[in-house]
Amino acid sequence: MGPVDRLEALSRFVLQKTYIRADNTIRPAAFLPNPKNGETSVFRISGITDNEIWAIGDSKVAPKQNRPILGRADINASIVLSNYLEIIPSEPPERHADITGWPEEKSEQKQIALELAAESEFHKR
Amino acid sequence: MSTAIPCDDFISISNSPSMGFGDEVGKLKEFLKDIVRRFGETETLGQSDKAIRSLDKEFDECSVEGWDGYDALPITKSTYNEAKRLIESLPLTTFPIPEVVPEPSGEIGLEWYREERQVFVASVSGRNEIVYAGLLGVNKLHGTEYFGDSLPSVILENLKRLYKD
Numbered sequence: 655m656g657p658v659d660r661l662e663a664l665s666r667f668v669l670q671k672t673y674i675r676a677d678n679t680i681r682p683a684a685f686l687p688n689p690k691n692g693e694t695s696v697f698r699i700s701g702i703t704d705n706e707i708w709a710i711g712d713s714k715v716a717p718k719q720n721r722p723i724l725g726r727a728d729i730n731a732s733i734v735l736s737n738y739l740e741i742i743p744s745e746p747p748e749r750h751a752d753i754t755g756w757p758e759e760k761s762e763q764k765q766i767a768l769e770l771a772a773e774s775e776f777h778k779r
Numbered sequence: 780m781s782t783a784i785p786c787d788d789f790i791s792i793s794n795s796p797s798m799g800f801g802d803e804v805g806k807l808k809e810f811l812k813d814i815v816r817r818f819g820e821t822e823t824l825g826q827s828d829k830a831i832r833s834l835d836k837e838f839d840e841c842s843v844e845g846w847d848g849y850d851a852l853p854i855t856k857s858t859y860n861e862a863k864r865l866i867e868s869l870p871l872t873t874f875p876i877p878e879v880v881p882e883p884s885g886e887i888g889l890e891w892y893r894e895e896r897q898v899f900v901a902s903v904s905g906r907n908e909i910v911y912a913g914l915l916g917v918n919k920l921h922g923t924e925y926f927g928d929s930l931p932s933v934i935l936e937n938l939k940r941l942y943k944d
Contacts, residue, residue, distance in 0.1 A: 669848025672837065672880055679895060681880055682912075689884040690850045719848040760884070761921035764900055764912035772895040772914060 655698060658741040658751055660732040664696040666774070667711040669721045680727040680776040682767035685753075693752035696741070699728065702749075708779070714747040722779070729774040737766045826871040833879040834862055834887065841881040852885035857905030861926070862887040865903055868930040874938045886910070891941055899941050901934055915940050 658664075666684060668674060673684040687694050697714075699707045711723040731741055740755040756763050838859045845851060862879070866889070869877070877889035880900070888902035899913035909931060912921035924931035 670846070670851075670881075673847070675878075675892065681890065682898075682900060683880050683882045683888060686883050688850045689852050695849065715848070719845060721848045759921075759923075760886075760902075760910045761912050761923050764888075764902070764910060765914075765919055765921035768898060768900065768912055768914050769919070772898070 655743055655745065655749065658698065658731050658743060660730075660735050662698055662700045662731045664729050664731055664734070664741070664751065664753075665699045665707055665711075666694065666696050666727045666729070667715045667723050668725045668727060668776075669716070669719060669723060671724060674725060674776065674778070678776055678778055680725075680771050680774055682764060682771040684727060685767040685770040685774075686763060687753070687756045691752075692756055693754050694756075696751050696753055698743075698749045698751055710747075710749060714750070725776055725778045727771070727774040727776050729770060733770060733773045737769055739766065826876045827866050827869065830866045830869075830871070830876050830879060830889075831863055834859065834866065837879050837881050837887065846881070847883055849883065851881070851883040854881055854885050854887060855905055858885060858887055858903060861903040861905045861907070862889070865889065865901070865909065865926070865930070870935070874942055891938060893941065897941060899937055909934060911937065913937055913941065 668680065668684050670684070673681045675681060685694055697707070697710050707726065708723070711726060716723050734741055734753055738755065739753050742752050742754050744750050744752045756766070838854055840846060841851070841854045844853050846853070875891065877891050880888040880890050882888050882902055884904070886902040886904040888900050890898065890900050892898045896914045896916055899911070899915075901909050901911040903909055903926065907926050909924050909926045911924070911934060913919070915937075920937065922933065924933055
């Protein structure tokens with residue numbers, strides 16, 4: 655797939671129960687970057703069905719850690735970009751991308767993660 | 780007959796500075812610890828015990844690498860100890876008990892959440908500092924504060940803003 659358009663939708667798959675609040679919203683920690691590479695792994699979900707989205711999580715994300723997908727947080731690419739982050743296609747697997755460009759300062763990362771969580775829509779499995 | 784007196788300033792009791800020298804300072808610290816422990820046994824002030832039990836659970840589950848299903852770093856004992864100290868320093872008679880949320884970088888966050896855009900997070904990583912961020916309506920805030928003997932006033936101020944009505 656080509657560069658990510660700002661009108662695309664992205665999904666962040668969640669495997670950790672503490673990232674999900676009791677009211678079925680997502681906590682900011684779910685969006686914080688991977689400490690090993692400074693990126694947040696997402697999938698591009700525009701143009702595919704709900705079942706196809708879950709199938710990506712089940713086949714490409716869950717097996718890696720041998721843990722079930724608990725849900726997913728969907729967010730518009732425009733929200734990510736408006737927080738001065740970048741979305742870089744990173745295939746394989748198909749439709750995979752990384753949110754990059756996180757600031758070095760931890761408190762800034764948290765603030766952006768709060769914003770992404772507030773603007774995302776959580777879907778419980 | 781006894782009269783109930785509200786204690787809304789637990790922080791000044793539970794968070795007293797520990798600077799000083801000599802045997803007497805040690806005795807005073809133990810005495811103060813005992814007072815704080817007894818306060819913690821009361822119904823309202825015992826809230827911190829609930830948060831610490833939650834912290835214990837998260838520490839058990841998240842002290843191995845990759846606990847989040849991605850590449851999260853393990854939560855270390857020093858981070859656990861600092862998170863416990865942070866919880867114990869909070870005036871939980873004034874503010875609700877926070878949720879304990881482990882973070883991918885091995886930090887432990889405390890989250891106070893009212894709704895999507897009324898939320899405040901403060902986290903520690905065993906380095907004597909508190910990293911915080913919040914969304915208070917249209918206002919966004921973040922920063923880092925030294926966490927010495929007492930809870931930084933900016934944390935309290937932001938919690939007051941979050942729960943002002």
